[in-house]
Amino acid sequence: MRDLSRALGYCRVSTQRQHTEGHGLERYIERLKQYGLTEEQIHWDIESGASDKRKGYNQVLELVRSHQVDQIIVPCFDRFTRSALGWEVARQELQKFGVELVFLDGGSLDLDTPEGLFTSRILAAMSAQVRDKNRYNAIQGHRYFQEKKKIYQAVFGFVKDGDRVVPNTKQYRDTDKTHAEVALLCVEMFIASGELSKTIRRLTDKYGLERVGKYKYEDFPRDVSSFRRWLSNPQLCGMVCYYAFDNEKKVILQSEHQGIISVAQHQQIIQILSTHPCGRRKYVTNPLVGLCKCAECGSTMEKRSTKVNGKTYEHLKCPGAYPKPRQLKKCSVRTYFRLEGAIDAAIQALKGKAENIAENMPIETTEEIPVEILELQQQIFKLKQLNDPDFNSTIKIKEQKLETTIKTSELNVVADAGRTQVLRNIASHFGFWEVVTREELTAIFHELVAEVVCSVSARSQSFAARLKI
Structure with a gap:
């Protein structure tokens, strides 16, 4: 039976979507438990392997420096790091304190031998290459969508139609209105009140607190920050936005899809939101x-x-x-x-x-x-x-x-x-x-x-x- 009293487990996934939809993190944690580790011994992150600011990752290294660890168990090398430079920094720590890196897929790295050191650097380079390739493909995909003015996903009031979106004319719940008509009502109520939380309260009083459907585009957001993002989305007035969360790269283009509000209404929304930057009274x-x-x-x-x-x-x-x-x-x-x-x-x-x-x-x-x-x-x-x-x-x-x-x-x-x-x-x-x-x-x-x-x-x-x- 393995002695894991001085061992730690570490795993990670890059995005929240991988965690919630792919359940990758759950699977990694379960495999580490099957190996014999307790839940308290397992550290994890939902962040890129290229980052050296991962909370769980740095907790593991802190425990290494305090002489509490002899082994670090990981599902595979790229779950530990995807940065060649990051690996060199971590490797020095592991070598200094005599810690072994063990893989669930089999084998381990003996960092005291030239062969083990060479193998670790090859694995780090390969992991970094996969990261760079994924990043390159993502950038090319963004460029292609932007050139073709394609839309990634629909927001409430719309539904995807191929690479475009169209107003959602499906009946909303058991009302006599369509999704697009309810979306327009949401906008009009906000413009009239000028307050995010007040508008949401009125809408939930009218249509209920529980959301409809399992996809975001099927109902209006119930929290202030999400409702704010929905209101400021140019898709509502017939435009398309790329790099929405990067002010330096952000691009808004005229699209060919039909909007459910006018450009004037959207500008009015932006004007109101700018006077309440955080959308909260405090x-x-x-x-x-x-x-x-x-x-x-x-x-x-x-x-x-x-x-x-x-x-x-x-x-x-x-x-x-x-x-x-x-x-x-x-x-x-x-x-x-x-x-x-x-x-x-x-x-x-x-x-x-x-x-x-x-x-x-x-x-x-x-x-x-x-x-x-x-x-x-x-x-x-x-x-x-x-x-x-x-x-x-x-x-x-x-x-x-x-x-x-x-x-x-x-x-x-x-x-x-x-x-x-x-x-x-x-x-x-x-x-x-x-x-x-x-x-x-x-x-x-x-x-x-x-x-x-x-x-x-x-x-x-x-x-x-x-x-x-």
Whole structure:
């Protein structure tokens, strides 16, 4: 019988989907238990094998360093790491403390012999190659979908039709409405209330708390963050979005599928959501949430509140100087900045800009027609002159794009006019800032302020506000 008193098990899968749908992690853990390990001896992660910040992985290495481990049992080599560099770092730890790496598939690595060392490096290189190949295939797949304007999956209100989506005309539950009609109602209710949680409560009161079906597109989201993502999805207005969670790569394109709301409604949704960045009331107490940046490392400042003798003091701190466990410290600014100081800096910047606009900007402005609109109008005119039925579909697509461009342009003009009007009110009404509420400050700041940079010099705090206009 094996002596596993000083052994640990480790396994991982790369994604949550592999865990929930493929049950890969469950299978690995079960195999480690069958080998003879207890649940307390098994560590695991749901993360890429290329990452050296895996929680379970680092727990295993910490136990190795504390001389508590003689063996690490893994299903196979790539479940331990997929990084050649990461393996070299871990290998040095295992060699230093005399720990053996054992595989459930059979065999182990004797890192004290040239053969074992060579084999381990070959396995690390092969694992890294598979990782790179998977990544390459994923990137090529993204590019192909983007070039063809294909849609990965439908959201509530739509259903997949090949590589496209169409409004879901299936009856919703036992109502007299379709899924698409209920989705439109969700949007209208949110625009009317302007609050995510309130809209969800009204919808669940009307249609029930339990979701319909097993797929996400079959019902509206019941939690605030998911409902927020659904509302902001351009698919609702006939567009398609790629790299939605990467602001640098994010691309929104006009699609050929029919939307269930207008572009104007979608822009209105985005505008409302921008005034409540986190969608939760508790964040309204910080009107500059997401806007304050550290001058040294560029991190977004976090708010901290403390109570002293019944009085609440609000401060901002740099997360780079106060990292979470297992994260590296990347900033030396450990100053707690006064939130009121940052708010005052933003107000002063707006006051100065308001006075300048009130004095110099004419009330009526003449807007030039964007070049893109003129070019589309000319292209449509020339195609219609050809009087060729083969071009009808092309004309229709260009007309839809023209309509979208015009609406977007009009919304930009309205947004600029709204900013100007706010600034005129600030400049013309005495005592405006003395009576404004925190909720109103939140809306004003997120409409007009780009960022507030917090810096410290000779123990003196300073704030520099940069406006969007």
